Amino acid sequence: MGSRILEARGKSLSLDVPQIMGILNVTPDSFSDGGRYNSLDAAVAQAKRMVSEGASIIDIGGESTRPGADAVSTEEELARVLPVVRTIKADGCEAMISIDTSNPEVMKQCADAGAHLWNDIRALQHPEAITTAKELGVAICLMHMQGDPKTMQIAPHYNQEQGGVVQDAISFLRKRAQLCEEAGISADKIILDPGFGFGKSVEDNYDLLANIQKLTQGTSYHLLSALSRKSMIGAVTGQTVAAERVMGSVIGAFYSMQHGAHIVRVHDVKKTYEALQVYLAIKQAEERTLARV
Numbered sequence: 001m002g003s004r005i006l007e008a009r010g011k012s013l014s015l016d017v018p019q020i021m022g023i024l025n026v027t028p029d030s031f032s033d034g035g036r037y038n039s040l041d042a043a044v045a046q047a048k049r050m051v052s053e054g055a056s057i058i059d060i061g062g063e064s065t066r067p068g069a070d071a072v073s074t075e076e077e078l079a080r081v082l083p084v085v086r087t088i089k090a091d092g093c094e095a096m097i098s099i100d101t102s103n104p105e106v107m108k109q110c111a112d113a114g115a116h117l118w119n120d121i122r123a124l125q126h127p128e129a130i131t132t133a134k135e136l137g138v139a140i141c142l143m144h145m146q147g148d149p150k151t152m153q154i155a156p157h158y159n160q161e162q163g164g165v166v167q168d169a170i171s172f173l174r175k176r177a178q179l180c181e182e183a184g185i186s187a188d189k190i191i192l193d194p195g196f197g198f199g200k201s202v203e204d205n206y207d208l209l210a211n212i213q214k215l216t217q218g219t220s221y222h223l224l225s226a227l228s229r230k231s232m233i234g235a236v237t238g239q240t241v242a243a244e245r246v247m248g249s250v251i252g253a254f255y256s257m258q259h260g261a262h263i264v265r266v267h268d269v270k271k272t273y274e275a276l277q278v279y280l281a282i283k284q285a286e287e288r289t290l291a292r293v
């Protein structure tokens with residue numbers, strides 16, 4: 001034990017114990033107090049709170065990835081995320097900083113300001129993305145998606161004879177990771193993510209969750225699970241208000257940890273951290289039990 005490390009740009013994080021990635025959306029609808037400066041204060045305060053509650057990674061995103069969302073310009077995305085990165089770094093933020101973007105220029109400027117991890121829902125498919133990631137030395141999270149955010153939920157479909165959504169995600173992610181490795185990015189910098197809710201029916205999402213471990217099985221890639229507050233939770237609990245989906249989200253995170261997720265991306269850090277402590281206590285008890293026989 002004691003050997004799985006995520007390292008990027010001088011920052012390293014042990015993944016021997018699951019880590020919590022706190023979500024920090026800095027899209028205009030995220031903080032309802034209007035102007036840029038108030039929003040910046042609110043975003044920075046939220047980042048600090050999430051770290052104090054147990055997040056070791058903060059994922060900052062300035063492009064809405066919700067179904068139906070429109071694209072955003074480079075300038076606008078940078079105006080949203082860069083001041084947050086700069087301010088939390090100036091404040092001495094201890095957490096690994098992740099940027100949720102598909103835009104190499106945004107990633108480059110954020111890495112220059114101190115970010116370590118590139119979280120890309122489009123799996124580095126921009127023509128310059130892989131070379132940029134290699135040059136920057138950032139860690140990368142590659143996510144599976146069918147279609148694009150604008151249209152992905154209209155009619156998601158996977159061929160069951162070819163293994164359905166699980167095989168589709170495995171094949172896609174392994175191919176993307178292979179291309180990254182061929183470009184010189186080492187496997188220990190690569191995280192794979194099933195992409196819950198991105199071009200998937202409710203059944204597809206649960207098929208993926210039930211098989212999440214298969215995504216990285218037989219590889220040394222890391223595994224990330226991100227189902228926090230998503231509609232797949234609401235679909236089975238009946239909870240239509242996303243912020244009220246905490247219980248279902250925590251249970252999903254717990255199941256993911258039990259089945260191999262090294263990182264869980266969540267809104268509700270405090271509750272997820274409590275679940276993580278229970279998970280760790282159970283794992284220790286399992287080890288004690290094994291040692292006694």
Ligand code: 9MG
Nearest residue numbers: 065100119143193195196226
């Ligand atoms: C930004 N973002 C929204 N949902 C996500 C998910 O499921 N995975 C990752 N990696 N990023 C996401």
